[in-house]
Amino acid sequence: MADTATIQKLERLALQLRFDLLEMMGVGKAGHLGGSSSMAEIVACLYFHAMRYNPANPKDPQRDRFLLSKGHCVLIQYAALVELGVIPREELKKAKTLDGCLQGHPDMDRTPGIEAVTGSLGMGLSVALGMALGLRLDGRPNRVYVGMGDGELSEGQIWEAAIAAASYKVDNITGIVDFNHVQATGPTKEILHNPDIAKKWNAFGWEVLEIDGHNIGQILNALEKAKKVTGRPAVIIAETVKGKGFSFAENNAAFHNGIFTEDLYRQALSELRAQRTALESRHAQEVRS
Amino acid sequence: MKPHPNMRETYGLTLVELARENRDIVALEADLGKSTRSVLFQEAFPDRYFQMGIAEQNMAATAAGLALVGKIPFIHSFAVFVAGRAFDQLRTTICIPSLKVRICGSSCGFSDFGDGKTHQSVEDVAIMRSLPNMSVLSPMDSIETIKMMECLIDWPGPVYIRINRSDLPFLFPADEPYHIGKITKLRDGSDVALLAAGVMVSRSLEAAGILAEKGISARVLNLSTIKPMNRGGLIEAVIGVRAIVVSEEHNIVGGLGGAVLEALRAVPHAPVELVGIKDCFGMSATNYDEILARFGLTGPAIAGAAMDLLRVSRH
Numbered sequence: 281m282a283d284t285a286t287i288q289k290l291e292r293l294a295l296q297l298r299f300d301l302l303e304m305m306g307v308g309k310a311g312h313l314g315g316s317s318s319m320a321e322i323v324a325c326l327y328f329h330a331m332r333y334n335p336a337n338p339k340d341p342q343r344d345r346f347l348l349s350k351g352h353c354v355l356i357q358y359a360a361l362v363e364l365g366v367i368p369r370e371e372l373k374k375a376k377t378l379d380g381c382l383q384g385h386p387d388m389d390r391t392p393g394i395e396a397v398t399g400s401l402g403m404g405l406s407v408a409l410g411m412a413l414g415l416r417l418d419g420r421p422n423r424v425y426v427g428m429g430d431g432e433l434s435e436g437q438i439w440e441a442a443i444a445a446a447s448y449k450v451d452n453i454t455g456i457v458d459f460n461h462v463q464a465t466g467p468t469k470e471i472l473h474n475p476d477i478a479k480k481w482n483a484f485g486w487e488v489l490e491i492d493g494h495n496i497g498q499i500l501n502a503l504e505k506a507k508k509v510t511g512r513p514a515v516i517i518a519e520t521v522k523g524k525g526f527s528f529a530e531n532n533a534a535f536h537n538g539i540f541t542e543d544l545y546r547q548a549l550s551e552l553r554a555q556r557t558a559l560e561s562r563h564a565q566e567v568r569s
Numbered sequence: 570m571k572p573h574p575n576m577r578e579t580y581g582l583t584l585v586e587l588a589r590e591n592r593d594i595v596a597l598e599a600d601l602g603k604s605t606r607s608v609l610f611q612e613a614f615p616d617r618y619f620q621m622g623i624a625e626q627n628m629a630a631t632a633a634g635l636a637l638v639g640k641i642p643f644i645h646s647f648a649v650f651v652a653g654r655a656f657d658q659l660r661t662t663i664c665i666p667s668l669k670v671r672i673c674g675s676s677c678g679f680s681d682f683g684d685g686k687t688h689q690s691v692e693d694v695a696i697m698r699s700l701p702n703m704s705v706l707s708p709m710d711s712i713e714t715i716k717m718m719e720c721l722i723d724w725p726g727p728v729y730i731r732i733n734r735s736d737l738p739f740l741f742p743a744d745e746p747y748h749i750g751k752i753t754k755l756r757d758g759s760d761v762a763l764l765a766a767g768v769m770v771s772r773s774l775e776a777a778g779i780l781a782e783k784g785i786s787a788r789v790l791n792l793s794t795i796k797p798m799n800r801g802g803l804i805e806a807v808i809g810v811r812a813i814v815v816s817e818e819h820n821i822v823g824g825l826g827g828a829v830l831e832a833l834r835a836v837p838h839a840p841v842e843l844v845g846i847k848d849c850f851g852m853s854a855t856n857y858d859e860i861l862a863r864f865g866l867t868g869p870a871i872a873g874a875a876m877d878l879l880r881v882s883r884h
Contacts, residue, residue, distance in 0.1 A: 341639070388666040396637060397665040400657050403630045407662055410634020410642075413619065417595070418638070437658075440627035448619070 282500045286329065288563045290496045293363065294324040295559060298525045299552055300359035304375035304382065305538075307545045311376065314535045315429060316356040318460040318520040321494050326425055327360040330503040335364035338393045344422050345411055347395045349404020349438075350429035350458065351385040352537070358382050358391070366393040402435025404428065405455060409445050412453045423507065427456045431463030434472050439484065445513045446485025454506040455486070455515035458493065460522035464536045478517055486515045493518025527551060572711035574736040577675055579711035581606025583718045584643060585613045591722055592617075597632055597644045599625045604734070605645040605675040629655035632670045633662035641669050641722065647681065648674030648690035648731060652697050659727070660700055667702040667726040677707075678767065678818035679861060680734035682854040689851035695823025697729040698796050704749065705796040707731040707825070709770035710740045713793060716747035724749055731767060735857050738771050740791070750799040752806055758786035761875045762810040762839070764803075766792050766825050768861070769816035769844070775868025776814075780875060787875065795825050800832040807833070812878035813841045816871050818861070821845040842874040 297320045305311040323346075327333060331344040338361075348354055358375065361367040367381070374380025381390045385399030395411075398404045408426035415422050432438065445453060457477065461468050468474070478488045487509045491498040499518070506514035522536070523529030526548050529538060540548065570586050573579045588594040588610060595617045602608035602620070611618040621628040625646050632642035644651065651674050652659075663670045674693050681688045697705050706728060708714040714732070721728055740755060741747070755770065756777050763773040770791045777787040790806050792798075792815075807813050813833075817825040826843035833841070846864055854860035861867060 396633065397661055400661040403626075403658055403662055406627045406630030406658070407634040407637070409627075410631035410636070411638050412634070413631070414595075414635045414638035414640045417617065417640070424634075437624075437626045437630070440622075440624035441631070444621055444624065444627055444631065447622075 282497060284566055287496045288566065290321070290324045290328060291559060293328050294320040294496070295552065295556055296363060297324055297356060297359040300362055300372055301355055302545070302548050302552060303372040304355050304358065305540050306373065307540050307542055309376055310537050310539050311355060312352040312537050313526065313529055314462065314522040314532070314538070315350060315353040315458060315460060317524045317526060317529070318493070318522050319353060319356045319427060319458050320524065321496055322427070322456060322458070322499055322518055323356045323360050325496060325499040325503060327364060329500060331425065332422060335366050338366045342420065342422060344425065345395045346425040347398060347404055347408060348386065348427045349398055350401065350427060350432050351398035351404070353427070354386045361393040367391065401432045402437040405438050405441035405445070408453050409441050409450060412450045413448060415452060416450070423452050423454060425454050425456065427458060429463070430457055430459045430461060430477065431468050431471065433457070433474055433477065442481065442484040442486065449511050450513050451510050453513045454503065455513065457515060457517045458520055459517050460520045462522040462531055462533050462536065464533065466533050481515045481517070486513050489514065489516045491516060491518055493520035494524060525552065525555060570715055572715055572739065574711060574739070576708070576711050576714055576733040576735065576737055577604070577606045579714050580673065580718070580732050581609035583715050584610050587718060587722060588614055588617065591641065593639060593641045595619065595635055595640045595642050597621050597628045597642055599623055599628050599646045599650070601646055601675070604647070605673060607645040625650050625654040626658045629658035630662045633668055636668035636670050641671065643671040643673060645673045645675060647688060648677040648693040649688055652690065652693035652729065656696060663727050664700045664702045669725065670727045671721050672727065672729045673732055674729060675732045676734040677731040678733070679851055679864070680857060682857050682860045685853040686850040691820045691846045691850060692823070693731065694795055694819045694825065695827070698823065698828060702726045703796065704728045704794070706749070706793060707766040707795055708793050709767055709791050710737045712739055712741035712743055713747065716741070717749070717793065720747065720749050733768055735768070737768060740770060740774070750794045750797060750802070752799055752802045753791040754788060754806070755791060756787065756789040758788035760785045760810060760879065761787040761812045761814065762807045763787050763789045763814050763816065763871060763875065764792050764829060765816040766795060768818050769866060772866060772868045773816055773871055776871035776875065779868060779872035783876070783881065785875065785879065785881065792825060792829070795828050798828050798832045803829065803832050804836055807838055810839050812875050813839050814844060814871055814874045814878070815841060816844040816866070818866055819845055820848055822848055840878050842878050844871050844874050
């Protein structure tokens with residue numbers, strides 16, 4: 281169990297990542313806010329706690345790797361890489377413009393710290409599998425973390441990769457399903473119902489860990505447990521809220537890839553500031569008690 | 570290495586030889602290893618061989634991951650499946666980041682003559698050629714296959730290599746050095762240029778013999794590097810002729826013929842005819858020569874096309 285200071289640090293970082301998302305979104309630019317924000321806590325826990333990652337050397341062969349199979353949510357990875365200093369902070373404002381290096385989907389050519397090209401959905405688990413097999417072949421102790429969407433689980437290739445990873449007894453992958461229940465055009469259940477996700481992964485030979493994907497303590501525990509699984513791959517199914525932290529975007533498919541008006545931008549900023557105030561006072565209380 | 574007359578056998582044997590020298594080479598297969606001959610690699614290096622089952626899309630993107638941690642993956646299936654079924658995976662995970670993945674499109678063209686339309690690749694070159702960063706190679710015989718594969722270790726970016734299922738005559742001059750982009754002149758001549766890749770190089774040589782009997786002098790050029798096309802070399806190679814015939818075991822839409830015409834744009838050149846599959850699918854046949862003949866992929870057809878361009882009577 282992680283200590284209070286660690287949890288508090290990661291909670292502050294997750295909130296900071298949401299501030300960064302806001303800066304990347306700006307006003308009038310479409311951006312995949314919903315599925316980025318739902319992963320803020322998870323990504324904070326990965327880059328700032330669980331992963332072996334030296335921001336001074338983002339190409340270190342001895343690093344753990346994180347890639348997003350749901351590549352459209354790369355904004356949250358950019359945010360973490362900015363906080364780590366891998367991507368210059370001034371890039372945030374230039375996201376998705378010709379002047380910037382932050383592309384609409386992960387692009388290894390243009391953006392430091394990006395581990396793979398994804399964006400056409402369903403491919404990231406396979407890429408992660410290849411990395412994991414290669415690292416194992418070389419006897420490297422590193423792990424590969426791969427974020428997937430619940431809507432993305434409609435892609436057949438995910439299940440091809442799930443079969444192969446279990447068949448090869450790959451235990452240096454941690455899959456993370458951002459189970460936010462909403463996809464581009466509506467609730468996942470209504471688009472194509474895909475029930476019993478946990479049972480499915482389990483039936484495919486994976487160790488399954490189900491958690492609240494906004495609870496830092498649970499995330500850290502699950503990441504730690506997943507590391508200890510041997511002889512089979514592990515997947516964390518993280519129950520999350522799409523658009524988390526932005527009241528108008530929560531559970532709202534319109535902000536899968538939404539645009540901020542001036543008014544919404546200001547509202548989002550004041551909501552995040554209020555969350556920061558609340559977080560600081562709670563943290564102060566926790567320290568006192 | 571001594572070439573085996575069978576191109577796919579040579580491919581498998583060469584891959585094993587290369588992998589002995591280079592520990593980064595790994596191979597992935599989608600359950601056609603006995604056909605693609607990747608099975609030879611499996612026997613030699615079981616730890617570096619990944620049987621991915623009947624799942625070409627996963628195989629391709631897994632290869633991307635292996636390349637991203639420093640391996641040189643060779644992936645295998647029939648040309649039609651690896652280029653078609655896994656197209657988006659090749660595009661997204663391999664071509665965009667320009668990863669060093671080698672894609673073996675085996676049983677290319679009509680060389681899987683028995684299995685019919687679904688298994689015969691008439692469009693793989695067009696598909697692979699359209700992908701930025703992808704190189705597209707089509708060796709004419711086993712000697713060239715070996716020399717070409719030796720170049721694949723250092724060649725940057727992804728490569729698609731078209732491998733024939735059959736025994737093909739040895740044509741590449743054994744002592745001649747090879748490099749990717751090389752245009753090999755197999756016969757000199759002044760009236761006509763016969764350009765070809767793969768099995769059609771031998772048919773073009775046959776055509777040159779037929780033309781010689783009619784008093785027409787034909788040069789024969791092997792364009793085994795379909796992409797990147799050696800544009801300067803090609804323009805030079807067709808200087809002075811009065812007709813150009815490009816022959817390929819592929820749809821005339823988007824294949825070698827298209828690549829040649831693209832390369833000859835903006836420069837004056839002789840009229841060009843394409844001998845290939847005329848925008849249709851294949852069919853089952855009892856042998857390779859029979860199906861090539863049915864689709865007009867023969868020496869006499871190439872000679873006839875040249876004579877038509879020169880307006881010489883065929884009879």
